[in-house]
Amino acid sequence: MANKISVLLVDDHAVVRAGYKTYLSLSERIGAVYEADRGETACQVYDKQTPDVVVMDLSMPGLGGLESVRRLLVRYPNCKILVFSIHNELVYVTRAIKAGAKGYITKNNEPDTLVTAVCTLAEGGTYIEPALAQQLAVNMAIGQDEAYKVKSLSPREFDIFCLLANGLSTRQAAEKLCLSYKTVCNHSTAIKEKLNVKTMSELTLLAGRQGIIKTGSELYEHS
Amino acid sequence: MANKISVLLVDDHAVVRAGYKTYLSLSERIGAVYEADRGETACQVYDKQTPDVVVMDLSMPGLGGLESVRRLLVRYPNCKILVFSIHNELVYVTRAIKAGAKGYITKNNEPDTLVTAVCTLAEGGTYIEPALAQQLAVNMAIGQDEAYKVKSLSPREFDIFCLLANGLSTRQAAEKLCLSYKTVCNHSTAIKEKLNVKTMSELTLLAGRQGIIKTGSELYEHS
DNA sequence: GAAACCATGGGAGCTTTTCCCGTTTTGCCG
DNA sequence: CGGCAAAACGGGAAAAGCTCCCATGGTTTC
Numbered sequence: 001m002a003n004k005i006s007v008l009l010v011d012d013h014a015v016v017r018a019g020y021k022t023y024l025s026l027s028e029r030i031g032a033v034y035e036a037d038r039g040e041t042a043c044q045v046y047d048k049q050t051p052d053v054v055v056m057d058l059s060m061p062g063l064g065g066l067e068s069v070r071r072l073l074v075r076y077p078n079c080k081i082l083v084f085s086i087h088n089e090l091v092y093v094t095r096a097i098k099a100g101a102k103g104y105i106t107k108n109n110e111p112d113t114l115v116t117a118v119c120t121l122a123e124g125g126t127y128i129e130p131a132l133a134q135q136l137a138v139n140m141a142i143g144q145d146e147a148y149k150v151k152s153l154s155p156r157e158f159d160i161f162c163l164l165a166n167g168l169s170t171r172q173a174a175e176k177l178c179l180s181y182k183t184v185c186n187h188s189t190a191i192k193e194k195l196n197v198k199t200m201s202e203l204t205l206l207a208g209r210q211g212i213i214k215t216g217s218e219l220y221e222h223s
Numbered sequence: 224m225a226n227k228i229s230v231l232l233v234d235d236h237a238v239v240r241a242g243y244k245t246y247l248s249l250s251e252r253i254g255a256v257y258e259a260d261r262g263e264t265a266c267q268v269y270d271k272q273t274p275d276v277v278v279m280d281l282s283m284p285g286l287g288g289l290e291s292v293r294r295l296l297v298r299y300p301n302c303k304i305l306v307f308s309i310h311n312e313l314v315y316v317t318r319a320i321k322a323g324a325k326g327y328i329t330k331n332n333e334p335d336t337l338v339t340a341v342c343t344l345a346e347g348g349t350y351i352e353p354a355l356a357q358q359l360a361v362n363m364a365i366g367q368d369e370a371y372k373v374k375s376l377s378p379r380e381f382d383i384f385c386l387l388a389n390g391l392s393t394r395q396a397a398e399k400l401c402l403s404y405k406t407v408c409n410h411s412t413a414i415k416e417k418l419n420v421k422t423m424s425e426l427t428l429l430a431g432r433q434g435i436i437k438t439g440s441e442l443y444e445h446s
Numbered sequence: 447g448a449a450a451c452c453a454t455g456g457g458a459g460c461t462t463t464t465c466c467c468g469t470t471t472t473g474c475c476g
Numbered sequence: 477c478g479g480c481a482a483a484a485c486g487g488g489a490a491a492a493g494c495t496c497c498c499a500t501g502g503t504t505t506c
Contacts, residue, residue: 010425013309015331015337017264019242022249060308086236107236114238154483167425170462183485185463202390208431379453393493404457404493412495 004031005122006049010042010056010068020055020114027115033037043075050076052122055114056101057094058085066099073100080121084114089209093132094147103127149195152212157194160187164200164208227254228345231274233265234258235283243278250338262291266298273299275345278337279324281308281315284372285418296323303344307337312434313370316355318381326350337405372418373433383410387423388430392402 009017009032014037021033025139034049036042038060046054054072058065069081082103083096093104105117153161163173163216174184197203207213230253232240237260244256257272259265270278277295279329281288296301305320305326316327326349328340340350366370376384397407420426430436 013254015246015330015332015334018246018334019239022245023238033271038291075403077254109238111238111241129374156484165424166424167420167428169422178485180486181462182487185356186465186486187484189464198388199387199392201427204424204427204431208436209251211269213428213431292476377452402453403455405457407493409455409496410453 006032006051008034008051008054010036012060053118054081055084069099105129160193165204229255229274231277234280276341277304289315292322328352387388388427
């Protein structure tokens with residue numbers, strides 16, 4: 001084992017950072033621990049310190065975790081980012097990986113997992129929480145990914161999906177699109193079928209997770 | 224200043240507890256720090272250790288934070304509970320105080336605030352995050368916005384509101400609460416009336432803005 | 447102890463959704 | 477070019493869901 005690993009913690013909560021920092025410092029494999037309170041500052045700190053691993057929370061004001069990951073990678077394509085989130089939904093994992101993160105773990109783990117993951121990334125590996133990786137694999141095979149389901153909507157169905165998810169009634173949507181009420185009803189049924197949801201609330205929630213609701217950025221990236 | 228303050232940390236994430244524990248221990252005013260991973264265990268630990276202050280996270284599987292607060296207070300009416308949450312939405316503050324918590328702070332604060340709040344509670348005071356107390360006051364005066372409308376829901380209505388907003392059908396909600404389907408229907412109508420929404424999607428969106436949507440799998444977790 | 451409020455649900459009637467059907471348009475491909 | 481599949485559109489009947497009105501019983505509150 002060569003040098004100690006330097007880490008950059010990105011989280012908007014100072015308390016949380018303080019906690020992790022103290023905890024990480026207990027390991028003798030980990031050296032300096034830097035902090036940043038958001039994506040914007042993370043870039044600056046990274047530039048100055050070039051830490052081995054970045055530990056990034058997903059829910060942050062401003063850029064948000066995912067966008068921060070992307071920006072960091074644009075500037076420093078080799079940087080190793082471990083997403084450390086409370087979310088155990090697959091959407092987040094998928095997005096994080098797609099954004100270029102090298103690892104994803106949730107806060108449900110043993111404290112020790114954080115150290116393990118950090119070390120794995122430092123050595124050039126990837127670390128995705130086993131349970132999530134498992135589910136992802138299954139999901140991929142079955143093709144039950146939400147994003148995939150949304151893509152399976154026909155153009156017109158997608159239009160209607162958006163309107164309904166944003167709170168319009170079937171009638172209002174029909175009016176807005178100059179369609180018969182019945183047509184919208186029928187489309188709506190097809191949409192729910194394709195997205196595999198039963199209630200309008202579920203549909204709205206799914207739309208939120210998929211970023212289809214305008215005001216929804218904080219809705220799903222925040223806590 | 225007499226003895227050191229003993230604290231019970233309730234949070235389902237072991238990492239998070241580890242962090243806070245380490246941090247709290249740095250203060251010389253704080254002594255023993257106990258841990259519990261959920262409401263159910265919190266009661267047991269409390270019984271054994273009778274800590275001076277309970278620091279409770281709101282988002283937990285099983286009982287959930289609010290219900291845990293209530294149960295603790297039923298058994299130990301004098302116990303001092305500080306809710307320590309990521310949510311800065313007023314709904315949570317109101318609900319927490321109504322449930323009997325003696326303090327409410329968010330994780331957006333300086334780490335030091337946690338210590339301050341714990342000490343205040345230990346001395347028999349209350350500590351509500353100044354910014355939130357501020358907003359609450361204003362809100363009370365104006366009282367015509369969404370948060371206010373949500374507060375106008377009766378306890379039972381609020382329960383049902385949460386379930387419906389999180390995607391359950393009327394029937395599922397009824398089953399979950401051991402109620403007649405009709406009762407839930409009737410409540411649902413009243414809720415929509417009070418919140419001034421027409422569709423379930425609108426209701427879900429409002430819930431989202433008010434921070435009532437569960438982003439985790441807490442929903443399915445207790446049977 | 448009356449008034450007020452809440453939780454609970456039944457019944458009738460209305461509205462919405464589903465399911466099944468047909469028509470029309472469009473784009474694609476051998 | 478003719479055929480064909482997919483999409484968009486909508487009607488009608490039946491099922492499901494919701495609203496409105498009502499009644500009961502419990503708990504506070506004054």
